[in-house]
Amino acid sequence: MARKITLDFLKTEAASGAVLGLAALAALIIANSPLSGTYFAWLKSEHVLQVGPLLLELSVTEWIKEGLMAVFFLVVGLEIKYEILRGELSDPKKLATPVLAALGGMVAPAAVYLVVSNAMAGPTGGWPIPLATDIAFALAVFAVAARSLPSSLRVFLLTLAIVDDLGAIALIAALFSSGVVWQPLVWIVGLLLVGGVMSRFRKIPSPFWVLGFALIWYLTVLSGLSTSLTAVAFAAIVPVSERRRDGQSPLREAMHDLHPYVAYLVLPLFAFAKAGVSFGGLSLEQAFAPLVIGVALGLFVGKQIGVFGAAWLASALKIGRRPTGSTWLELYGVSLLCGVGFTMSLFIGILAFPGAIDSPEQVEVKLGVLGGSFLSAVAGALVLAVAGRRRKKLAGKLTDTGE
Template sequence: MALKTTLDFLKTEAASGVVLGLAAVAALIVANSPLAADYIGWLKSEHVLQIGPLMLELTISEWIKEGLMAIFFLVVGLEIKYEILKGELSDPRKLATPVLAAAGGMIAPAAVYLAVSGLLNGPHGGWPIPLATDIAFALAVFAVAARKLPSSLRVFLLTLAIVDDLGAIALIAVLFSSGVDWVPLAWVTGLLAVGGVFARLRRVAAPFWVLGFGLIWYLTVLSGLSTSLTAVAFALIVPVANRTDDDQSPLKEAMHDLHPYVAYLVLPLFAFAKAGVSFAGLSLEQALAPLVLGIALGLFIGKQIGVFGAAWLASALKIGRRPTDATWLELYGVSLLCGVGFTMSLFVGLLAFPGAIDSVEQVEVKLGVLGGSFLSAVAGAAVLVVATRRRKNLAEAATDTRTD
């Protein structure tokens, strides 16, 4: 019985959320211990992959970010495509809500940051930092705090976060990119187009999908573009219809096969590599610095206002719909979770304020991102727990009424 209970637990997203959280805590402990130098050295160590004439040399940190996380974004893209064609997002108005909420969740944090920066004479260049949502950590908190809430809320968060992430990546490309190599990018575009057409005309065996994804990934790295973009694009060409010979959907098959590896290997490794923030140089005196307040308030205040406000407005104007069976309180809890910027915000902060990792600006970026993300995670989890209890109490009251 105990073994069965353990296996059932390991199959839940809540379990993967716990593993992700433990990996993040382990990274924080190591980064602030005598092992910090070894940890940083390991992340910066370079490794070469060569297959025939194809060769790629990246650091461990880059292999995780551009390699393993590409698989994560592929699975996310597959799930969103399935929901658009067959599930929760097949209603255009339900698809419009998270997309518009994502837009609001980028505009409002930027406005809050610029308002704080203008009021306190802080640096204006940090406004892109609070725009991003850390999709992995937001989903982990949701999985732990909202296990009994409608699955439509998870789809809403997933869709919003991926749109938000793609928006942040586009901003990075426009504002901070040193240039993109258009030749390999043209090959990527051509291969995606050919793959999409070929997939519609005839059955494509699984090995060809794997090889195709690997080649497109390699060319994307050479182009200098984020692999998350082409991973989502590749997901869009994977067929959702069942094959005639075995009645299996290639899309659902890929989701089923990849999900355990993403949940228990890819995401924990990503958390361990990116959550190892050193607190050296952080001080309480810096807590009220304009840059710190602008980022923290942008994530905690701006995100919830932008996401929840845009979702409510879309519903009020009849151009969007609330997620199926979800209440406004539950949606507000999810809106709070969107303020968990963490790794993506830290990455944008490095680009916005280039310099030494222990510079004044970088110390303040870390403090603002950690503060805003922590407040958003705790407040979002608390609201979702309250919403879960409220839903349970209403269900019990309805049951008692029917019994009477």
């Protein structure tokens, strides 16, 4: 059952990669067309949500970042919890290599960024940007380029990306949740504790969890805390055990119901809102600014070094081993795909350099993320395609010799 859920997750994420790509391309085209003014004005426009006495007024950008992306982090949190309790992460031996690879894939990009930033006198505050891997885009490229490769590589990539996201969420909580208003935070902690106690009762209906998440999300926005943190915290209290009356697990039910909306609506909307870079008036100096180069090289160079190096070290030290049936060339191709940091990197970029969506820093973040992610996707696809052809050739030779 765990394998089926993992594969369903992979299929949805891979298929949504095409939608993400189209959304990002559409944003780039519109941002450089006569409609650019309308596009950027729409992102800055304020919209009010009022439900009884509850009132919020946020810009479209903020609604997407704090509202829709909270649902994304909820699904990520649910997936992390499920994998730890019932899935691939429940076996420590299977966990070691992708976890160490994920850690290496966070340390090395930060180091590359800081080296470039110091060498070029750039801003050092952008080091968390190239740390994350975009699950949807990476799996989309893998699905196209690695059809003949072992499915264990997909599981490795998914596990690594989940750990990667967990690390990114921890960084967001530690670095970008300043200026917190404590009174709403006290209510949030209290509600999470109540939810944790209630999760032990199997008769609790689904609306309880929906309303609970909505209330905690509202209080989080009022508190100034990152909604990503409380979304993952809420996911941790959603029960994984089946209800007695219908045999359904609230956690699996939520994953099943929310994941398509996240894959085909939330993430594409975020991509459409954040990938729009206007190249009008863009100078060569800005295109090769320290922030752009640092982020791009952090994703393209740092990720492959960190992920592949840590995986090799884990194998050499007998702490872990390669995914079943895979080769080092195939694992290197997957390591390259980990440099596709699109969605999460853009999200962290917003937090690292707060300001207008068309500010110089935001433009440079987008250029760096798009450049590094594109290079990683192309290089990873090429390496995996070569590895696939080698595997087919070897299989053909074995067939010809009768082995």
